[in-house]
Amino acid sequence: MSKNKTKLKVKKLKKGKTYYVRVRAYAKKGGVIHVSKWSKAKKVRVK
Helix, strand or coil: CCCCCCCCCCCCCCCCCEEEECCCCEEEECCEEEECCCCCCEEEECC
């Protein structure tokens, strides 16, 4: 799978809290769904 960057906006998070976010990619090719490994956790603090 390619390493394209994508932005994601997560709603309903509480101000001042710290969240740890992980993502994974999905791709459908030839009727088969390919799933990547989970990314490393990214620490995000809500302003």
